[in-house]
Amino acid sequence: MQWLVMIGAVVSLAGIAGLLWxxxxxxxxxxxxxxxxxxxxxxxxxxxxxxxxxxxxxLGLMLVVSGILLA
Structure with missing residues (x-):
């Protein structure tokens, strides 16, 4: 489930960039x-x-946590 963690990290970073914007x-x-x-x-x-x-x-953080728990 490493791919789920990576996708979640990218989504989280996009959200953080949106917050800074x-x-x-x-x-x-x-x-x-x-x-x-x-x-x-x-x-x-x-x-x-x-x-x-x-x-x-x-949502990105949830994906990361899900990926870690499923690994």
Whole structure:
């Protein structure tokens, strides 16, 4: 089940990269937004992407654990 661990590691790394991307998007939105309403809308979008990236990372971790337990 080594292939399952490797796939899980790649999926987890993609999720972590997504989380870092969300942090950068939030910082950029905070710097560039002049209006509170615009900032709120941008940050709502970032929250949705953040939850997706977190879910992807958790899915990858589950794949890694499954691969280890099945080995």
């Amino acid at each position: 969300c942090v950068l998007m939030a910082l950029k939105a905070r710097k560039s937004s002049a209006d509170d309403e615009e900032l709120r809308l941008r940050l709502q979008r970032v929250v949705v992407l953040n939850m997706g990236a977190l879910g992807l990372s958790a």
